[in-house]
Structure formats: structure tokens, C-alpha cells
Amino acid sequence: LAKTTQPISMDSYEGQEVNITCSHNNIATNDYITWYQQFPSQGPRFIIQGYKTKVTNEVASLFIPADRKSSTLSLPRVSLSDTAVYYCLVGRSGYSTLTFGKGTMLLVSP
Amino acid sequence: DTAVSQTPKYLVTQMGNDKSIKCEQNLGHDTMYWYKQDSKKFLKIMFSYNNKELIINETVPNRFSPKSPDKAHLNLHINSLELGDSAVYFCASSQEVGGARTDTQYFGPGTRLTVL
Numbered sequence: 001l002a003k004t005t006q007p008i009s010m011d012s013y014e015g016q017e018v019n020i021t022c023s024h025n026n027i028a029t030n031d032y033i034t035w036y037q038q039f040p041s042q043g044p045r046f047i048i049q050g051y052k053t054k055v056t057n058e059v060a061s062l063f064i065p066a067d068r069k070s071s072t073l074s075l076p077r078v079s080l081s082d083t084a085v086y087y088c089l090v091g092r093s094g095y096s097t098l099t100f101g102k103g104t105m106l107l108v109s110p
Numbered sequence: 111d112t113a114v115s116q117t118p119k120y121l122v123t124q125m126g127n128d129k130s131i132k133c134e135q136n137l138g139h140d141t142m143y144w145y146k147q148d149s150k151k152f153l154k155i156m157f158s159y160n161n162k163e164l165i166i167n168e169t170v171p172n173r174f175s176p177k178s179p180d181k182a183h184l185n186l187h188i189n190s191l192e193l194g195d196s197a198v199y200f201c202a203s204s205q206e207v208g209g210a211r212t213d214t215q216y217f218g219p220g221t222r223l224t225v226l
Contacts, residue, residue, distance in 0.1 A: 034214075043114075043200045043217025044153070085151070100145075100153035 004088045009105040018075040020104050022088030025069050033064060033071045036087045038103070044087060048073070075106075083108045113137050114218040116201050122224045123191055130177075131186045131221045133201030142184035143202040143215065144176060153200070159184055160206070188223075196225045 005023040012018045024033070032051050036044040048055055050062040050071070061074040075082055085103040114135045123129055135142065141160040147153045157176045158165045164176065173189045188195060201218040 038153075041220070043202070043220055044215075045217065046214045049214065087153070099155070102152065 004090055004099075004101045006086075006088050006101060006104045008102065009107065011107050011109065012078055013109050014079055015077050018078050018082070018106060018108075020073045020075075020086055020088075020106070021070055022073070023070045024088070024090045027068050027090050031090045033062065033068075034089045034091075035060070035062065035073045036089065036100075038085045038087065040084075044100070047086075078106075078108045080108050080110065082106065114201055114203055114216050116199075116218040116221050118221060119219065120222050120224075122226065124226055125191055125193060127191050128187070128189045129191060129223070130188070131199055131201075131223070133184050133186070133218060134182055135201075135203040135216070135218075136182065137203055137205070137216060139203040139205045139216070140181065141204050141206050142178070143204075144184065144186050145200040145202065145217075147198045147200060147220070149197070156186075157184075191223075191225045193225050196223055198222050 010020060032049055034049040035047045037047050038044040048057055048060050048062045050064050052064050052068060055062045063072040063074065073086060083106060085105050087100050087103040089100060117132045121129060141158060143158045144156040145153050146156055156167050156170045156174060159176055159178055161181060175187045177185045177187055184201060186199060198220045200220045202215040204215045
């Protein structure tokens, strides 16, 4: 299983763009990169998934360089409600291949 | 409508008791999971299950057992509860896409289990 490394915490202010980088040096050829968000007292929620280059949806963008050894989750113009833990996961389809690391605690202040 | 639901939301019990947590998903998914999130917020997979296969994380004690009465339900039974079982337990489901793509998992709200 590809291990991931993320910053433990990040601070930001409302309206700023936040970039959270995840390292996954031993990512396998068939692995996808997935990000989840978890609010206190709730289950994780899928944000975005990608394989290479750039993926964008209504919530975030995911940037993946050519070597795929890292990825960056970009949250445009964060608000207070974006305060949560963000998990980077690397793996293949279902079952026990999804391993959650420690995540990054993002704190957005006014 | 809630996609993945769990009951109860809170469960407080004594050591040695046997308890169950129920999970239901109305997404039509064919794979369901149980995760444990401890006090340090580490989220670890316990089981994954579909009609074809049960995969058990080898670190899970055999006091824990998943029961699936049908495709939409995966309940978690815990026997002889111990203090270390106190945690938040999350149920999740996904539709296996197949191939190399990672399935998107949909999580329930969690059940906070406290063993006294």
C-alpha cells in the first residue's frame, strides 16, 4: 500500500486559497489519488479523485505532477465552514486498499 | 434521504457486554465497510464486504463480526466488550467501479461507543 505524508495542520483566513500537499513516493501504476474531508462528529466525505495532471470539480482542484509522487489539493477562497480534517488516500478499487493517514487539520479563521 | 445511516448514534455500555451497531445504505451499493476511529483520530478499516467476499483486517479481534442480512445492511456485532473498544465506528458503502479506479466511499454519521 502506498503510504502518504501530509502536514499535520494548516491555518488560513477566509477568502484565501489553500493548498494541501500530499507525498506518496511509492504510488503504484494503477493507484488513484483520492481526497476526503471530515468535519467533527461526522464521517469522511469524498472531495475529489484523480490519476494525473489536473482535476477540477465544484469544490476543489487536484494537481498531480507527471511523476505522481505527490499531489496538491487546492481549495479556492475558503470559508469558515471549510475547517475540517483533509485526508489524502492512494489506492485501487474498494475493499481494504483505502488507508486513511493522519490527515491535515485545516483551521480557517475570520 | 440519508444515504448511509447508523444506529445508535451513541452507545454506552459496560465491559463484558455484547452489543450491535446497525448500518443501512439506500444507494444500491454492493460493497459495505466498517471503520474504527480511535481517540487519536486514526481511521482504520475493519471489514469490507459484498455479496461475494468478506475481507477482514487481520488486526481486528474475532470478538468483532459483521452480519449482512441483505445487500443494504451490514451490522457490526461486538462480543465481550473491552475498554479499548471505545471509539467512533463508521459504516461506509461504495459501488465497485472495477478496474484500477478507486471506489468513492460514502460514510455514515458514526456511532460513538463508550465502554465503561
